[in-house]
Each structure stands twice: as C-alpha cells, then as structure tokens.
Amino acid sequence: MASGPLDVIEDADALARAAERLHAGEGPVAVDAERANGFRYTAKAYLVQLHRRGTGTVLIDPTAIDDLSPIQDAIGGEEWIIHAASQDLPCLREVGLEPATLFDTELGARIAGFERVGLAAVTERLVGLRLRKEHGASDWSARPIPRSWLEYAALDVEVLPDARDALAAELEAQGKQEIAEQEFAYALARRPKPPAEEPWRRLSGIHAIRDRRQLAVARELWLARDAxxxxxxxxxxxxxxxxxxxxxxxxxxxxxGRLAARKDFTGRASRSELDRWWAAIEAGRASDDLPVLRVRSDEPPPPRFWKSRRPEADLRLQRARAAVQAVAEELAMPAENLLTPDALRRVAWEPIEPTEAAVAAALRARDARPWQVAATAQRIAAAFVEPDQAPAQPSEPSS
Structure with missing residues (x-):
C-alpha cells in the first residue's frame, strides 16, 4: 500500500507547495514517469511521480501545468533515483526536469549481475517487497486517472530509496561502485540519436519489398499514417x-474497393480513412521519386555475412567475443553491459593494429567508458593477434 498522498497536482499553487516539501526532504529523490506508449503518438509524460524521505509522495499532471520549474529549482541539484532512466529521462527533460546526478537501479542491477532487473524483481530481491505491475502498460493519458493506478504509480517511487541504498551496498561489496558511477554519468549525459532522414524505412518487414515502385507506395502509406x-x-x-x-x-x-475488401488490411482506421490510404497508394504509383531499395550505411554488415565478405574480420569478431565474454564472467555481469555488441563489431570489422593502445583508442571513439576500456582493451588486442598475423594457407602443390 502506497503511503501517498495520492492527490494529483494540477495547478501552480499546489506545485509550489509540493516543491517546498521536496526541498525540505532528505537524501536523493526517487523519480518516475508514466507515458501512454501504444496509445498516443508521442512518448510524453502524463504523470510524474516523486518521493523523498521526509516529504511523502508528489504526483504531478504535467499536461495540466505549463511550468514545472519550481520542482526543478527545488531538487535539480540532488541525486535522482530512476529505474531504467533511458526510458524516462527524455520525457522528463521535455517538461523541464533533469537531475544533477543519477542512480539508475535497473542499470545498477545489471552491473551487480542480477539475472532479473525489472523493478518488481529488483525490489523483491533488495527490499523484500513484491510489487504488482498490472498498470505499467495502461493508457496514462486517460482522465481522471483511476485511484488504483495512482497507488501503483506512487509505490513505484516509494520503494526506490530503500532499493537504492541496498543496491549501492551490493555494488560496493562487489567492488563495482566506480563502474556504476561511470555508467550512471554516461546514462545521464547521453542524448537520443537524431531523427532518421527516412523514418518510413522503419516500417516492419519493409525488406521484403523488392520493387522500387512498391517501396514508393509503402513510403506514401507510412507518411499518410504518420500525419x-x-x-x-x-x-x-x-x-x-x-x-x-x-x-x-x-x-x-x-x-x-479492392483494398477495402482485403482481409489483411486491418486497423481501426483502415476503412474510415480509406480515401487517405488510396490517395497514398496512387501518389506512390505516380511518384517520380523512386527510393532506392537499400540505403548505403557506414555500419558493418550483419555478422552472418562476414565469413564470406571479410573472413579475417569474422575471425577477429569470434575471438574478441570469446575474450569479452570471459571478462564478463569474471566480473559477473552481462557481456552487453561490459561492452556493447555494436562497439565490438565495429572494432573488429576494420583492421587495426592489434595492440592495447590501438584497441583502447578505437573503443573510446565508440563511447566506451574508462572502466570498459581498462577491462577489455588488452584482452581484445590479444584476441586480434592471431587473425591478423595468421599466415596465408599454402597453395595446393601442382601435379
């Protein structure tokens, strides 16, 4: 049961009083945000929850208040505890909220080697409290927000201070406090990638299209739906x-009419907006701007193609993966948290000098943190030596 209060703040006066309460509290501030993913076009916050020891819980409707700066002024200089901060930070920044420092309980749990890192699992392990997660995928844009949802939302932040303290002790016991601090700082500083030049290419299954005219139709349909x-x-x-x-x-x-009759053309707007979809199809068919089927990229190809295209890189990747996995097992953490698969692929794809210094420089260029470089550069360099120095296979003797 959440301690509350569960009253949602919807006006500037109540917000100012809440900011004073939060400022007078003790320790870090637990923060969470609820969105309406899968229901609304944007990923903006429809509820912001905050909790600090000595102040109780604060629930804010950011769609009803234009200016949340009193909250930012009150707690912006404090450490914020967020579970899976990469999901919440963008929508919090959108309403003017951002911490000075971060403690991410989901990321910390990964670093600590927990097998399950969802909030419910982490809370149960660290605090002994079992959370019910039945409203996480609800439509939080609904108004009024049901009280049962508010209790769920409040409890999510009320458990975080105790979970944070227990997790910090676990990380310190494992000698991973510095690792966690570097990861939290990186998560806070990281910004989303810029929008794609052709976002319609994210259409699921689009690679099945082998005809440029059909691809133009797919583009126009995607753009019509997006609008x-x-x-x-x-x-x-x-x-x-x-x-x-x-x-x-x-x-x-x-x-x-043939489009309307198709059973595989579904969705709640598939018939009510039929004119829109047909206009998009006609526009794609008439377009002189036919998109290329495949866009050139500076990214390495999928590893399944490496053996035939660049066998020495394939061998480097296999050996480097094994080396990174071994280090991850020594540190008791997932390999993807030790070094991202993308960073490892990029370093293996382009031939570089198989030395610790060269590998370290390549990793830093791909945003590897100092602790990651220190843990992996020498091992990866050693793994690269054999592929890069392997002698050519002798030719068959002539008969």
Missing amino acids: LARDTDTAPGRLVPDRSLLAAAMADVEAK
Whole structure:
C-alpha cells in the first residue's frame, strides 16, 4: 500500500507547495514517469511521480501545468533515483526536469549481475517487497486517472530509496561502485540519436519489398499514417498496423474497393480513412521519386555475412567475443553491459593494429567508458593477434 498522498497536482499553487516539501526532504529523490506508449503518438509524460524521505509522495499532471520549474529549482541539484532512466529521462527533460546526478537501479542491477532487473524483481530481491505491475502498460493519458493506478504509480517511487541504498551496498561489496558511477554519468549525459532522414524505412518487414515502385507506395502509406497519427495524437499502429501497410504496398490492388475488401488490411482506421490510404497508394504509383531499395550505411554488415565478405574480420569478431565474454564472467555481469555488441563489431570489422593502445583508442571513439576500456582493451588486442598475423594457407602443390 502506497503511503501517498495520492492527490494529483494540477495547478501552480499546489506545485509550489509540493516543491517546498521536496526541498525540505532528505537524501536523493526517487523519480518516475508514466507515458501512454501504444496509445498516443508521442512518448510524453502524463504523470510524474516523486518521493523523498521526509516529504511523502508528489504526483504531478504535467499536461495540466505549463511550468514545472519550481520542482526543478527545488531538487535539480540532488541525486535522482530512476529505474531504467533511458526510458524516462527524455520525457522528463521535455517538461523541464533533469537531475544533477543519477542512480539508475535497473542499470545498477545489471552491473551487480542480477539475472532479473525489472523493478518488481529488483525490489523483491533488495527490499523484500513484491510489487504488482498490472498498470505499467495502461493508457496514462486517460482522465481522471483511476485511484488504483495512482497507488501503483506512487509505490513505484516509494520503494526506490530503500532499493537504492541496498543496491549501492551490493555494488560496493562487489567492488563495482566506480563502474556504476561511470555508467550512471554516461546514462545521464547521453542524448537520443537524431531523427532518421527516412523514418518510413522503419516500417516492419519493409525488406521484403523488392520493387522500387512498391517501396514508393509503402513510403506514401507510412507518411499518410504518420500525419494522421500526429494530428489525432494516436499511436500509428493503432490506426493501421505495419503489416497492413506492407500488404497494401505489395498487393498491387486495382481499385479502392479492392483494398477495402482485403482481409489483411486491418486497423481501426483502415476503412474510415480509406480515401487517405488510396490517395497514398496512387501518389506512390505516380511518384517520380523512386527510393532506392537499400540505403548505403557506414555500419558493418550483419555478422552472418562476414565469413564470406571479410573472413579475417569474422575471425577477429569470434575471438574478441570469446575474450569479452570471459571478462564478463569474471566480473559477473552481462557481456552487453561490459561492452556493447555494436562497439565490438565495429572494432573488429576494420583492421587495426592489434595492440592495447590501438584497441583502447578505437573503443573510446565508440563511447566506451574508462572502466570498459581498462577491462577489455588488452584482452581484445590479444584476441586480434592471431587473425591478423595468421599466415596465408599454402597453395595446393601442382601435379
């Protein structure tokens, strides 16, 4: 049972009083945000929850208040405890909230080697409290927010200070306090990637299209759906799912009625916005701007192609993966937290001098933190030596 209070703050006066309470509290501030992913077009926050020892819980409706600066002024210089901060920081920044320092209980649990790192599992392990997670995927844009949802949301932050302290003690006992601090600082400093130049290429299954004209139709359908989703603040997939757009792009239907008759063209807006979809199909068919089927990228190809395209890189990757996995096991943490698979692939793909210094420089160029470089550079360099120095296979003797 959450201690509350569970009253949602919706006006500036109540916000100012809450800011004073939070400022007078003790220790770090637990913070969480609820979004309406899968329901709304944006990933903005529809509820912000805060808890600090000595102040109780503060629940804020950021859609009802334009200026949350009193909260930022009150606690912006404090450590914030967030579970899976990469999910919440973008929407918190959008409403003007950002911490000076961060303690991420989900990331800390990974570093500590916990097998299960969801909030419920981490809380049960560290605090002995079992959370019910039945409202995490709810439509938090609904108003009024049901009281049972508010209790769920409040409890999520009320357990975090105790979980944070227990996890900090665990990390210190494992000698991973410095590692965690570097990871938390990186998570706080990291910003989202810039928007893709052609976001429509994220259409699920688009690689099945082998015809540029069909690809142009898929593009126009995606753009039409995106415009409608933005205008109605609705998650695009709730209007027409990706698989339906893809089916319509590849079907080569002859008339609007034929599109409406297709069983694989579904979604709540598939018939009510039929004119929109048909106009998009016609626009794609008439377009002089035919997109290329595959966009060139500076990223390495999928590793399954390496053996045939660049066998020495394939061997480097295999040996480096084994080396990184061995270090991860020594540190009792997932290999992907020791070094991201993408960083390892990029370092293995391009031939570099197999020395610790060269590998370290390549890792730093790919945002590896100092502790990651120290833990892996020498091992990866040693793994690269044999592939780079292996003698060529002798040719068959002539008969």
